[in-house]
Amino acid sequence: MSVCATCYEPTIRDYDSHNCPGIGEITITRKRGHGLIVLEAPRRARIAVGLLADAKWGATMAGKDLINIAEQVLYQITGYDPDHAALVVQLVEDWRQPGILTFDHRLTDAEVEEIKVRWQERYGNPGACNHEPLTEEAPGA
Incomplete structure (x- = not known):
């Protein structure tokens, strides 16, 4: 079994037919009211060393060999590309996965009500606590 050295795709049988990305x-964009948004985070990429020093770009070191980009993706440094003067990185975690409640438009009243109904079905009344009531003890007991 062969593995591509660039994209790490496993089980490559024929290198001529492998369509390596x-x-x-x-790719990052900045949106007013949202800050930095990571649009594309490939499995392997290059990051210029100078971008780590640029605070506006949103990349911070999260360990000896980990780079956190805009609190949305985490990359591990796997090498250095002298031809491009850049670090070669591999995606470790992507926190932009579906399931996080984000909207690109203002919710309608019907959408808000639907979310409230689902919340109440799952968790109960949003104004009530779901724990055992506390019992008061006499002072000094």
Whole structure:
């Protein structure tokens, strides 16, 4: 069993038919009211060393060999590309996965009500606590 050295796709039987995406580019945008948004986070990418020093870009070191980008993706440094003067990184975690409640438009009243109904079905009344009531003891007991 062969593995591509660029994209790490396993079980490559024929290198001529392998459509390797290559080393991709991390695409980020800035949106007013939302801050930095990672649009694309390929499995392998290059990051220029100078970008780590630029606070506006949103990359911070999260360990000796980990780079956190805009609190949305985590990459591990796997090498250095001298031709491009860049670090070669591999995606470790992507926190942009579906399931997080985000909206690109203002919710309608019907959508808000639907979310409230689902919440109440799952968790009960949002104003009530779901724990055992506390019993008061006499002072000094």
